[in-house]
Amino acid sequence: MQDFSAVLNHIAPHITLNEEEKKLFLSVLKLKKVKRKQFVEQPGFVSKHRTYVVEGALRAYFIGEDGQEHTISLAVDDWWIGDPGSFLFQEPATLFIEAIEDSTLVQWSYESEQLLLEKIPQFPMVMMQRWQRMAVMIQKRVISNLSLSAEERYEEFAQRYPAFVQRIPLYIIASYLGMSREFLSKIRNQRISAKN
Template sequence: MAYDLILQNIARHINLTPGEQDHFISLLKPEEVKKKALILREGQLCNNIYYVNSGILRAYHLDKDAKEATIMFALSDWWITDMFCFINCQPAMLFIEAVENSSIVGLQKKDLDQLLIEVPKFERFFRIIMQNAYIREQLRVIQNLSLSAEERYHSFLTKYPQVVKQVTQKQIASYLGITPEFLSSLKVNKTKN
């Protein structure tokens, strides 16, 4: 597996020496994941954060009626985990599934903790990643509270046009908190206008 993409991702925020790059790469666990395979299940200890080299992953939660609520998508060059459970070394609350055949790399929590001590500049990198994730989720909550379903759908189309092409209508609907049927009606209304 080539590590160019993940190193470019890191280089946007910090500069690594060749030795630091080699050390970081030595901690990564590459994995090829088939479509619909689960890399994390609810209740399983969440001890990895994943970087998507290619493909797309989806994190979702099942309610008591087994209804899915998509929490996030992760495309190529994105990071994903069940963050609360990863940070606190707890059983996962989420499932993480490959939406399509995907190439990912995992970084274990114990290796990340050691990396942050050995190469302190990674503190900056992961702080920026966490800040960006927090901002994204805060904006999503505000939109869910203040925008109509139609406005949320249009915002999703504008913000994530590449996701729309790679995931199912059911998955988009579960991300938006609406039914697939209602999403269909929104799409029909959009084409009429």
């Protein structure tokens, strides 16, 4: 029997499942293990699954016309990651979803989500709350990018997501914050010097 307790604990504050609903929910879940550098999704292919990170770290990114990688989102333990446009509209993905560390994921398919939305009355509300939280995160990120200096953006990121700073490679954090690795390294060195 596979252990889906992490995802059950994640949704528990938002939904109370009766035994039949819990059985249905568990029946659609799949456990997936991925190695570092392995892709979970790639551009051009339709996103077939919702992805919850039980353990590990992943990123979503695209490659610009200039060949630069632009990191859109990051996920560590107890986070979600994916290409929402591709999943929701069942159209080709625009993002790479790549494991930064060996990771354990829980996934369910698009078809399974439609079944959950139909059969579990509280499930649409849970998904709506999830999308609302994501919209707020995106709004905060846009405001930060438009109103804060690079130093302030990194400071805010480090305070808001300390687990990311400890686990995510510097070049990926730099890509997420919209700056070069060298510039971010300079900012971090200045912070260390200021503390000493």
